[in-house]
Amino acid sequence: MQNIFVGNLTVNVTEQILRTAFEAFGQVLTVEVVTDRDSGVPRGFAFVEMNSDAEAQAAIAALNGSMMDGRVVRVNEARLKPENSKDGDLEMRRHRKHRF
DSSP: OEEEEEESOOTTOOHHHHHHHHHTSSOEEEEEEEEOTTTOOEEEEEEEEESOHHHHHHHHHHHTTOEETTEEOEEEEOOOOOTTOOSSHHHHHHHHHHHO
């Protein structure tokens, strides 16, 4: 399994849009568009978990730098942030908790 970070998303990109884009490369296990906990508005990034590392690498190679809803998206392997990191660390820790 591989966890993929998708960044620079517009607020209009939904989990279904991401699932459809990534399913072109293999089996998608989970999709999570990260939202602001107070307003519920998407924060501009998401995590996609794919079943196969090879399929995930193919998706990363094909989708990184592609256009999605009028923006060039950044797609790469999700990396764990240090526990004292400020930007996005709560969401990554929450997402990481669900993986294990």
